[in-house]
Amino acid sequence: MAEPAGPPCRALPPGGPTDIIARLYAQALGPVLKQTVLVENRAGGSGISGTDYVLKSAADGYTFGLIDGGSLTILPHTHSKMPYRVPEDVTPISVVTRVPEALVAHPSLGAKGLPELLELAKRQPGRLNMSTAGAAGISHLTALVFRAQAGAAVEVVPYRGAAPAVTDLVAGQIQLLFADLPPLLPHIKAGSMIVLAMAARGRSPTLPDVPTTGEIGFPKLLAENWYCAVAPRGLPTLIAARISAALKEASQAPGVKNELAAQGAEATWTSPKKMLALMREDSESWRQVVVTSGVKSE
Known part of the structure; x- marks a missing residue:
């Protein structure tokens, strides 16, 4: 053989x-x-x-x-x-x-965690937009699952890849983004975006202080x-x-x-x-x- x-x-x-x-x-x-x-x-x-x-x-x-x-x-x-x-x-x-798929926000949104984001979504139904790193891919489907499970009235906006979505988030053109952690990490460390949660079974060794969606009450929102x-x-x-x-x-x-x-x-x-x-x-x-x-x- x-x-x-x-x-x-x-x-x-x-x-x-x-x-x-x-x-x-x-x-x-x-x-x-x-x-x-x-x-x-x-x-x-x-x-x-x-x-x-x-x-x-x-x-x-x-x-x-x-x-x-x-x-x-x-x-x-x-x-x-x-x-x-x-x-x-x-x-x-x-x-x-x-x-892990990470949910991040522009600092101007004022949300430091997922509970604060959900409160904002309730106060401003339909006014928040959540971009994704592509249509019909893992980040897009994760955003749809999040919207359904959290009951959050957010507009899901698929982009053609993570790079343009990250660029618009950093520029403040969009408020929220679900995407793979690696392209987000440099901007999280620089403070140009806030990471709210990880849609993963366990905490990320890279960002151990960031809670998982399961810890915040959404155990079925898993997207590794x-x-x-x-x-x-x-x-x-x-x-x-x-x-x-x-x-x-x-x-x-x-x-x-x-x-x-x-x-x-x-x-x-x-x-x-x-x-x-x-x-x-x-x-x-x-x-x-x-x-x-x-x-x-x-």
């Missing part, structure tokens, strides 16, 4: 979080596998193109993908036509990074973005196990752990079995949100 030698790790567009995570892991995987691991970016279709490329590659371990979990758990419910099936076409290898390694269906078990073990070792490398922590993310590892369980759990949760909200990708 052929063993993987110099496997390319496919990622989304250059410079984005998937690309950054893939390159960190590629550097750490090289010494573990005793081979060069190349990163090749595949952009398009909100992650569908890159994921599809990986899942249609030869199942020999020479190509695996580093993708965001939404490509497996959200996109199949928001897109009417998908080129791959989940979980049938996927060999899960490991979750490699977790990123996660990134994972996947391979095509039919990847031999021994090869999958070798890549998984290498990723486990790489996740503990200081260059991976420390760099991700500095950006507000957490290096992690899960067994293929646990990753499959997470895929199924999150897929069902987001399916219900999509059905309830009626959100679909254009």
Whole structure:
């Protein structure tokens, strides 16, 4: 049986979080596998193109993908036509990074925490706007879940990516934003935005003083973005196990752990079995949100 030698790790567009995570892991995987691991970016279709490329590659371990979990758990419910099936076409290898969704506000809003924000929303129904880092993605769906569970009359405004939404929030053009923590962290530290809560199961090691939505009374408002390694269906078990073990070792490398922590993310590892369980759990949760909200990708 052929063993993987110099496997390319496919990622989304250059410079984005998937690309950054893939390159960190590629550097750490090289010494573990005793081979060069190349990163090749595949952009398009909100992650569908890159994921599809990986899942249609030869199942020999020479190509695996580093993708965001939404490509497996959200996109199949928001897109009417998908080129791959989940979980049938996927060999899960490991979750490699977790990123909490953070709710932040412009300082001028005057809210220091989620309870104060809810009080403002009650006093000013329909006057608050909450932007998201894209339409029909995790931040958009999280904002819709927040609005429904909190009973807050806020206008949800999807942006085309986190960067323009962050720019408008810092400029005071919008009041609230739900997005991945990493692009928000520099502005939180600079004081140009206030973090109100983390929609995560546990507190972020990067911002340990910030409460989770569960702590504030919304235990069902969970939205941890996660990134994972996947391979095509039919990847031999021994090869999958070798890549998984290498990723486990790489996740503990200081260059991976420390760099991700500095950006507000957490290096992690899960067994293929646990990753499959997470895929199924999150897929069902987001399916219900999509059905309830009626959100679909254009």
